[in-house]
Amino acid sequence: xxxRAIRLALQAIRRxxxxxxxTVLGIVIGVGAVIAMVxxxxxxxxRVTSDLQKxxxxxxxxxxxQSAMRGPGAAGAExxxxxxxxxxxxxxxxxxxxxxxxxxxRAVTAVFGxxxxxxxxxxxxxxxxxxxxxxxxxxxxxxxxxxxxGRAVCIIGATVRQELFGRxxxxxxxxxxxxxxxxxxxxxxAKGETSFGTDQDDTVLLPLxxxxxxxxxxxxxxxxxxxxxxxxxxxxxxxxxERLLRERRHISPGEDDDFYVRDMKQVITMMAGxxxxxxxxxxxxAAVSLLVGGIGIMNIMLVSVTERTRExxxxxxxxxxxxxxxxxxxxxxxxxxxxxxxxxxxxxxGLAGAAVELLDIPFxxxxxxxxxxxxxxxxxxxxxxxxxxxxxxxxxPIEALRHE
Amino acid sequence: MQAARQxxxxxxxxxxxxxxxxxxxxxxxxxxxxxxxxxxxxxxxxGEFVAxxxxxxxxxxxxxxxxxxxxxxxxxxxxxQGVDVGNLARNQRALLRRHFxxxxxxxxxxxxxxxxxxxxxxxxxYRGMPARERRRRAADALGRVGLSGREAxxxxxxxxxxxxxxxxxxxxxxxxxxxxxxxxxxxxxTGTSREIMKLVTSLNRDQGITVIMVTHERDIATYAPRIVxxxxxxxASDVRNRDAA
Ligand SMILES: Nc1ncnc2c1ncn2[C@@H]1O[C@H](COP(=O)(O)OP(=O)(O)OP(=O)(O)O)[C@@H](O)[C@H]1O
Ligand SMILES: [Mg+2]
Numbered sequence: 001x002x003x004r005a006i007r008l009a010l011q012a013i014r015r016x017x018x019x020x021x022x023t024v025l026g027i028v029i030g031v032g033a034v035i036a037m038v039x040x041x042x043x044x045x046x047r048v049t050s051d052l053q054k055x056x057x058x059x060x061x062x063x064x065x066q067s068a069m070r071g072p073g074a075a076g077a078e079x080x081x082x083x084x085x086x087x088x089x090x091x092x093x094x095x096x097x098x099x100x101x102x103x104x105x106r107a108v109t110a111v112f113g114x115x116x117x118x119x120x121x122x123x124x125x126x127x128x129x130x131x132x133x134x135x136x137x138x139x140x141x142x143x144x145x146x147x148x149x150g151r152a153v154c155i156i157g158a159t160v161r162q163e164l165f166g167r168x169x170x171x172x173x174x175x176x177x178x179x180x181x182x183x184x185x186x187x188x189x190a191k192g193e194t195s196f197g198t199d200q201d202d203t204v205l206l207p208l209x210x211x212x213x214x215x216x217x218x219x220x221x222x223x224x225x226x227x228x229x230x231x232x233x234x235x236x237x238x239x240x241x242e243r244l245l246r247e248r249r250h251i252s253p254g255e256d257d258d259f260y261v262r263d264m265k266q267v268i269t270m271m272a273g274x275x276x277x278x279x280x281x282x283x284x285x286a287a288v289s290l291l292v293g294g295i296g297i298m299n300i301m302l303v304s305v306t307e308r309t310r311e312x313x314x315x316x317x318x319x320x321x322x323x324x325x326x327x328x329x330x331x332x333x334x335x336x337x338x339x340x341x342x343x344x345x346x347x348x349x350g351l352a353g354a355a356v357e358l359l360d361i362p363f364x365x366x367x368x369x370x371x372x373x374x375x376x377x378x379x380x381x382x383x384x385x386x387x388x389x390x391x392x393x394x395x396x397p398i399e400a401l402r403h404e
Numbered sequence: 405m406q407a408a409r410q411x412x413x414x415x416x417x418x419x420x421x422x423x424x425x426x427x428x429x430x431x432x433x434x435x436x437x438x439x440x441x442x443x444x445x446x447x448x449x450x451g452e453f454v455a456x457x458x459x460x461x462x463x464x465x466x467x468x469x470x471x472x473x474x475x476x477x478x479x480x481x482x483x484x485q486g487v488d489v490g491n492l493a494r495n496q497r498a499l500l501r502r503h504f505x506x507x508x509x510x511x512x513x514x515x516x517x518x519x520x521x522x523x524x525x526x527x528x529x530y531r532g533m534p535a536r537e538r539r540r541r542a543a544d545a546l547g548r549v550g551l552s553g554r555e556a557x558x559x560x561x562x563x564x565x566x567x568x569x570x571x572x573x574x575x576x577x578x579x580x581x582x583x584x585x586x587x588x589x590x591x592x593x594t595g596t597s598r599e600i601m602k603l604v605t606s607l608n609r610d611q612g613i614t615v616i617m618v619t620h621e622r623d624i625a626t627y628a629p630r631i632v633x634x635x636x637x638x639x640a641s642d643v644r645n646r647d648a649a
Contacts (some may be wrong), residue, residue, distance in 0.1 A: 004529070015517045063644050227616070307516065314513050317474055318527040319502025394494075397501075398475040401513055 005324065009332035010293075022300045025342035027377040030293025031344025032351065034373040037286035039352035041363035042281030046277045049363075050115040051194055052268040057262040058228040059131065059328070061236055062090075062245070066260060079258040080249065081220035083348040084208070089248060090224060094240055096232035101127035102208050103223040106215055110156075110204060112164040116336060121177055123211020127302050130226040139171045141188035143206055149371070150209030155186035155202035177204065180214045234263050242350055294380040295318075301384035306403055309392040313400030325393045326386070333385030337378035344377065406413075419486030420447035421582065422471060428479035429466050440466040442637035443480070450581070453608040453615045453648075455625040458634030464618045465510055465586055471616060472507045472584045477553070487613045502530055507574035508585035510618075512603055514559040514574075520546060520553040524573045531578065532575045541562070545577040546570070547601055564591040572600065574606060581608065585617045589624055600626045 013020045064079040084102070092101045105122040122128070126141045128335045138157065146153050154175070161170050169185045191200040212219050240260045245259055308329075315325050349365075356363045391399050429441035437470040440463045447631055448454055456464050468575035469475035470482055480490045483501060493559070502509070506527075514523045527614070533541075546555060549569035559567050568591045575583055605611045605627055616626065625631050629648040635638040 004532075008529070011522075013575050066619060158514060310513070314515055315530075317472075317509075317513070317527070318503065318505060319498055319530045321530075324530065396475055398469045401474075401509075 003348070005327040005331045006335075008328040009167045009335055011330055012328070013335065015076060016304070019304055020214060020336055021382060022368025023297050023336050024343065026293040026296035026300070026346040027337055028347060029292075029296075029380060030290035030377050030380075031273065032142065032348035033287035033289035033293075033371040034283075035345060035348025035370055036351040036355065037282040038072040038279065038366055038369045039349070039364060040244040040355050040359070040361070041275075041282040042366055043352075044359070045272060045275040045279055046364050047361040049268060050270045052264065052271055053368050058234055060226040060228060060241065061262045061264065062226060062259060063222065063262075063376070064240060064259045066256075079346065082224055082259075083219055083221060083223065083311050086245070086248060087221060087224060087255070089244065090226065093244055094237065096229045096237060098227040098229050099130035100227075101125065101225045102221040103128065103225060104208065104211055104221050106211075108204075109217065110160060110164060110179050112173065115164045116314070117160060117163040119157075119204055119214060121206055121211065122155075123206050123208040123216070125208055126284055128205065128225070131225045134191070136186045136190045137189045137375065138169070141186060146209045147209065149211050150207055150276045151184040152180055152210050152214065153181045153207065154187045155188060155205040156184055157188045158201040159199055159201040160192035160204055161187055175204075177206070178215060178286035182210075234265060256291070257373050266340055267372040290376055293377065297377075297380050298384045305388045305392075308389060309395075309400050309403040311395045312389065313395070313403070316397040316400060326390055329389035329393075330382070330386050333382045334378070336385070337381030340381070341374040342379055345374065348373075409502060417484065421452075421618075422486060423483040424467070424470070424480065425483070426465070426480040427470065427477050427482060429463070429470065429475070430478045436585070439615075439637050441470070441480075443475070444637070444639060445550075446632060446639060447647075448614065448616065450571040450614055451608070451612050452630060453605070453628045454617070454630045454632060455628035456553040456616065456618045456632050456634060457622075457625050458640070462634040463637040464634050465617075468507075468584050468586045468616070468618055469570065471582075473500050474507070502527070504545075504581040506580035506583045508568075508571050508575045508579055508583075508588045510586040511589065512559070512571040513568060514534060514570055516560070516640055519556050519558055520551060520562065520570045523570055524560070524577050527574060527578045541577055542573070545573040548576070549573045565593070568592060569596075569600070576603075576613075578597055579611065580613065582614045582616065585615070587618050587620065589621070597600060597621075597624060 007177070016275060041215045052231055062082075064081050066079075082102075087100065087102050094100065102124055104124070105120050107118065110119050110121075120299050129135070129141065139155070141151065141155070154177070156164075156170060156175075164175060165173070170187060173182045173184050176182065176183060180391050186205075187202065188203070188205075193199055208221075226237065226241065228234045241261050242257065246257065251257060274377075312325055316322070343390070353363060392403070395403075408570060417436065424444045424446055424472065426637075427441050427444040428439065429439045433442055442463075444463075456467070458464050468476070470477055473484070477490060484504070489500070494567060514528070521542050524545050525538045528538040543552075543555060546552060549572050551566060551569050551573065554562065554566060554611060559570070563572065569590065572585070572588055583604070585604070587598055592600060601624060603618065604615055608615045615628070617624075619625050625645055626645060629645055630643070631645050632642045
C-alpha cells in the first residue's frame, strides 16, 4: 500500500511539475537562507572572540581618565598620566600577577637607507612581550642595561621589517626614528590583522626611557597592561589595582576614579555579545525568508486546492479509500519537502562556504539550525499539502467533485 | 414503443439489485431549498437495461449520484442488493463503488494532465491490479470505445466526445456489475452514439451488466427495454419498451 502511494505521489509530482517545482523552491529558499545566514553569523562571532582571546584573556588595561565606554567628553587629558613610579608600585605591590607592562606610543616615520615607513613606536620593556604572549623570531629582547640606560635599540614588527628591509636580515642594522639612529636587535613574530582591521605587526618597540627621552620628550605612560596569573581572579586583581592607584593618586573616598581598569574578559564578553546580536539579526532575516518560503508553499498549495479537491473526488468516486488518498497526498508532501529541504541545506552550506572564504571567517556548522530549518519547511509543506487534502477526502465524492 | 405495464417493485421474493424507497434529496435549506428528489420509488433487477429520461433539472443526475453511492439521501432508503447504503460507513461505500459500480459522469471528471490510458487505469489501481495487466485492460477498454491510438493524450488534447468516451472506458474497464451512465452520448454525433449504444447493449446482453443510463434523446432511450421518466423529482412514468433493439 505504501509502495503504491509512493508511485501515485511520484506520478502526481511529475504531472504537476510546475506546482511541485514552486513548492520545492519555497523550501529551498527558506532552508538555504537560514543555514547560510546563521553559519556566517556564527563564523563572525567565532572570529571576533578568538581574536580577542589571542590578546590574552587575563589582561587588564589601566588608563588615566574615565572609561571611553562612558562616552566622549570623558576627561582623559585632565587626569594625571601615569609615571614610572606608578609602574614600579604596581610591580611591587600586586599579587598574582604575571607581568606589568608600560605602554606609551607615538606615530613616527622610520627610515632605512632610501626606504621610509610611517609606523607607531611604543616605549615599553620586555614585560610587553610577556603580557601579549608575543615571541621573537630573530634577535633578542632588551637587556636590563639597555632599559636602565634608555639605549636606542629596537624590536620591530613583521610589517616594518617587510617595508624597510624586504627579505633582508634586519638584525644589527640601524634605522632612524625621527632622525634618531636606532639598532634593530629583535624581530617580532607576525600576528596579522585584528578583526577590526588594524595591523598588529606595524610596530616598533623601544625601551621606555629611550622613548621618553628621544621621541616623546615627556615621562608619561599612557597605558599600563597587567597580565594576571592564570590562576588569579581578575576581579580581585582589578580591585587591588584600583585601591592602589586611588591611594597613590590621593583620591578620597566618595570621589570618582580618575583612571579606569578594563578587564579584557569583559570586553570579550561584550564583543561576543555584539556579534551574537548580529547573528540574531541575521537569523531574524533568515527566519523571514523561511516564513516567506513557507507562505509561498502555502499559497501554491491553496491555489491548487480546488483542482486537488476535484482530483480527490475522482479518486474516491472510482473506489479509493479515504486513507489511500491521504497516504498519497502525505507521501507527495513529504517527498517534496525532503527534496526541497535537502537541496536547501546543500545550497545554504555552499553559500555559507563561499561567504566564509570571502570574509575570512571560520566555518561553524550548526546542526541544530539545519534541523530546525528542515523541520520547519517540511512541516509547512506537509501541513499545507496535507490538511486541505484531509478535508477533501472526508467529503462525499460528489461534493468534492463540485468544489469551486 | 408503448407503456406495457407498471413495472413491479419486486419481480419475485428476492431483493432487487437496486431499490429506492421514498427517496428524498433536498439541496440547501430554508426558503432556497430544492427538493431534487421528491419521493422516488423504484427497483431494478440484476441484468436490466434502464433508460432514465426527463426534462433538465428533474433530478436525474441527483438520482444517479445516489445510485452510484457518490451522494447520500436526505430521507428514504437506498438498498443495494438488499443492503441499506445509508447505514454503511464511508469506506464501505467506497468499496461498493470499487467492486460493483462503473460510473460515467455527465461532466466526465477526468484527471487533468493525465493521459487517457492512466485515467482509464485509475479504478484498477485501487483494485491492486499489477501494472502490466492494468495497462493491457485499459488499452483494451479504450479500443472498445474507439479511441485506440489516443492512449497518450491528456483530456486537454481530446475533443469533448473523445473525453466522454474516455470516461465510458474508465467506467467499463473494471467490468462492473452495474454501469451508471449520465448522458453518455451527450457530446457524440449520431454515428459515434450508435457505436457506443451498441457497446452498452452488448455489455448488458453478453456480459449481464446491469445498465442504468440517463439520456435526453428518445432515439438513445429506445435502446433500453425499460424507460423511466422523471418530472420535478418524481417518477412520471415507468414503461416497458417492446421496440428495444
Ligand atoms: N449541489 C446542488 N445544490 C443545490 N441545488 C442543486 C444541486 N445539484 C442539483 N441541484 C438542483 O437539483 C435539481 C435537480 O438537479 P439534477 O442535476 O439532478 O437535474 P438533471 O435532471 O440531471 O438535469 P440535467 O438534465 O440538466 O442534467 C435542479 O433543480 C438543480 O438546480
Ligand atoms: Mg444531469
